[in-house]
Amino acid sequence: xxxxxxxxxxxxxxxxxxxxxxxxxxxxxxxxxxxxxxxxxxxxxxxxxxxxxxxxxxxxxxxxxxxxxxxxxxxxxxxxxxxxxxxxxxxxxxxxxxxxxxxxxxxxxxxxxxxxxxxxxxxxxxxxxxxxxxxxxxxxxxxxxxxxxxxxxxxxxxxxxxxxxxxxxxxxxxxxxxxxxxxxxxxxxxxxxxxxxxxxxxxxxxxxxxxxxxxxxxxxxxxxxxxxxxxxxxxxxxxxxxxxxxxxxxxxxxxxxxxxxxxxxxxxxxxxxxxxxxxxxxxxxxxxxxxxxxxxxxxxxxxxxxxxxxxxxxxxxxxxxxxxxxxxxxxxxxxxxxxxxxxxxxxxxxxxxxxxxxxxxxxxxxx
Amino acid sequence: xxxxxxxxxxxxxxxxxxxxxxxxxxxxxxxxxxxxxxxxxxxxxxxxxxxxxxxxxxxxxxxxxxxxxxxxxxxxxxxxxxxxxxxxxxxxxxxxxxxxxxxxxxxxxxxxxxxxxxxxxxxxxxxxxxxxxxxxxxxxxxxxxxxxxxxxxxxxxxxxxxxxxxxxxxxxxxxxxxxxxxxxxxxxxxxxxxxxxxxxxxxxxxxxxxxxxxxxxxxxxxxxxxxxxxx
Numbered sequence: 001x002x003x004x005x006x007x008x009x010x011x012x013x014x015x016x017x018x019x020x021x022x023x024x025x026x027x028x029x030x031x032x033x034x035x036x037x038x039x040x041x042x043x044x045x046x047x048x049x050x051x052x053x054x055x056x057x058x059x060x061x062x063x064x065x066x067x068x069x070x071x072x073x074x075x076x077x078x079x080x081x082x083x084x085x086x087x088x089x090x091x092x093x094x095x096x097x098x099x100x101x102x103x104x105x106x107x108x109x110x111x112x113x114x115x116x117x118x119x120x121x122x123x124x125x126x127x128x129x130x131x132x133x134x135x136x137x138x139x140x141x142x143x144x145x146x147x148x149x150x151x152x153x154x155x156x157x158x159x160x161x162x163x164x165x166x167x168x169x170x171x172x173x174x175x176x177x178x179x180x181x182x183x184x185x186x187x188x189x190x191x192x193x194x195x196x197x198x199x200x201x202x203x204x205x206x207x208x209x210x211x212x213x214x215x216x217x218x219x220x221x222x223x224x225x226x227x228x229x230x231x232x233x234x235x236x237x238x239x240x241x242x243x244x245x246x247x248x249x250x251x252x253x254x255x256x257x258x259x260x261x262x263x264x265x266x267x268x269x270x271x272x273x274x275x276x277x278x279x280x281x282x283x284x285x286x287x288x289x290x291x292x293x294x295x296x297x298x299x300x301x302x303x304x305x306x307x308x309x310x311x312x313x314x315x316x317x318x319x320x321x322x323x324x325x326x327x328x329x330x331x332x333x334x335x336x337x338x339x340x341x342x343x344x345x346x347x348x349x350x351x352x353x354x355x356x357x358x359x360x361x362x363x364x365x366x367x
Numbered sequence: 368x369x370x371x372x373x374x375x376x377x378x379x380x381x382x383x384x385x386x387x388x389x390x391x392x393x394x395x396x397x398x399x400x401x402x403x404x405x406x407x408x409x410x411x412x413x414x415x416x417x418x419x420x421x422x423x424x425x426x427x428x429x430x431x432x433x434x435x436x437x438x439x440x441x442x443x444x445x446x447x448x449x450x451x452x453x454x455x456x457x458x459x460x461x462x463x464x465x466x467x468x469x470x471x472x473x474x475x476x477x478x479x480x481x482x483x484x485x486x487x488x489x490x491x492x493x494x495x496x497x498x499x500x501x502x503x504x505x506x507x508x509x510x511x512x513x514x515x516x517x518x519x520x521x522x523x524x525x526x527x528x529x530x531x532x533x534x535x536x537x538x539x540x541x542x543x544x545x546x547x548x549x550x551x552x553x554x555x556x557x558x559x560x561x562x563x564x565x566x567x568x569x570x571x572x573x574x575x576x577x578x579x580x581x582x583x584x585x586x587x588x589x590x591x592x593x594x595x596x597x598x
Contacts, residue, residue: 045496046495047492047495047496072495072500073492073495073496074495074496074497074498074499074500074501074504076496077498078496079496079497080492080493080496082489082493084489086487086489086490086492086493088490088493088494088508089490089512090511090512099494099497099499099507100497100498100499102498103497103498103499144497145496145497148496148497148498
């Protein structure tokens with residue numbers, strides 16, 4: 001499973017000059033609106049063209065202007081889930097799902113039952129698509145793309161048009177899609193919470209350029225990658241659910257950084273999960289604090305002090321094998337005499353954990 | 368009440384035949400032109416648009432005379448078609464159908480063009496990413512979604528063809544049994560003494576046919592529209 005992408009040229013106001021390669025299960029294209037993320041997936045799907053482009057998926061050359069190759073969209077076998085779902089309004093849910101299967105002849109067919117089970121579509125099959133909710137539409141669109149037997153699945157901000165409750169409804173399906181469907185995914189998003197919860201690989205896109213790529217965990221905690229501008233640097237901690245304490249409504253996670261107590265999660269004990277800690281939610285103390293309401297105090301060592309933006313500085317702290325990021329004032333950094341190598345305590349309030357960004361993530365505990 | 372004379376029956380039958388042929392032959396061409404106008408950017412697009420609308424704004428007599436010049440036995444197109452395909456328009460019912468089709472064409476194109484422009488082209492892209500080539504995507508997505516426009520256009524064209532008078536009488540004259548359609552027969556009857564009652568009767572029949580066509584189109588368009596209404 002690998003994607004090799006390269007493109008240069010102008011489309012409208014956007015000058016694109018981007019290249020990345022990834023062999024992750026879910027590669028997130030992450031960046032602000034208008035950065036060129038959708039253009040990149042449109043080029044992968046063959047819906048937009050640039051004078052210089054090269055798209056290779058799993059060794060299959062879909063497009064290479066140097067060699068004069070450019071397959072039309074219908075020959076690429078790239079599944080595309082559009083932001084607005086784009087279900088065929090004149091067909092039922094079942095007919096929508098089966099639309100692409102006709103063309104997947106000769107391929108090992110993914111069965112309708114399988115896909116329905118994966119995405120919970122069984123109850124929707126006989127319905128018309130106009131009566132579906134936004135979240136249901138996205139699930140049908142994902143199922144429709146899967147049934148065309150794609151070699152790669154593109155998801156363009158599939159949650160962007162949904163409200164918070166619908167996002168939470170669709171999120172577990174996206175996790176299962178990533179872990180069980182066996183199709184690599186390129187996922188476009190501008191939400192740290194989504195990316196932290198879903199991505200194995202992260203590609204940062206800014207003004208039509210790729211400014212960084214790598215493992216999701218490393219990328220989200222790097223201080224120098226323009227994430228600071230987004231005001232959302234974060235640490236991603238992998239761990240397992242250690243125990244639930246329903247009486248007080250807390251779940252204890254065992255993570256690389258130590259034990260964390262977070263608001264009650266739905267996952268069973270023993271489930272591997274991933275949690276996001278935003279830099280702005282982390283406080284620093286030089287001695288273990290007492291009489292503190294915050295439940296999570298993680299001992300560590302200052303690793304790096306970032307460049308100041310006005311009054312604000314971000315620092316990274318090594319906590320066990322994990323790295324925390326904290327956003328502090330420059331004044332505090334000076335007052336506490338923080339410097340690389342200094343022993344400190346990172347403090348995180350339990351309620352700072354975004355349940356939207358905490359989710360099942362199998363395979364992550366081994367990383 | 369409906370004791371129609373053979374002449375009247377012939378005229379009604381001929382009108383239906385002429386209007387049906389005009390609509391059927393014009394339909395695929397109108398879909399093509401409407402899609403060209405709504406989808407493609409090419410040099411001469413404005414010119415094509417204007418040309419299509421021309422019969423709507425020209426006096427019908429002028430259109431009929433232009434047809435006579437082009438498709439008459441001596442006309443450049445008319446003589447070629449007669450020599451090569453054996454297709455003769457001058458003073459035949461085929462000529463009446465041609466005149467009716469030309470007059471109804473703009474209405475048909477407009478209706479189809481409007482629904483093609485209202486359709487979300489992203490759906491065709493979606494069909495493409497699912498493996499459908501352009502033709503298959505057109506047949507399974509575009510065509511069903513612009514069907515209400517096609518039906519509305521066809522009915523408008525049919526109704527216009529049923530009522531065509533000026534271009535028809537100029538191009539193919541008013542020959543009983545060959546080119547004498549309902550409107551031209553009504554005109555003839557109003558010109559002879561004592562023809563008023565017959566003219567009135569035919570007028571009512573003509574109105575009934577038109578209203579039936581409109582109601583039918585409304586019913587069909589609603590049924591199709593319900594099915595394809597975008598969210």
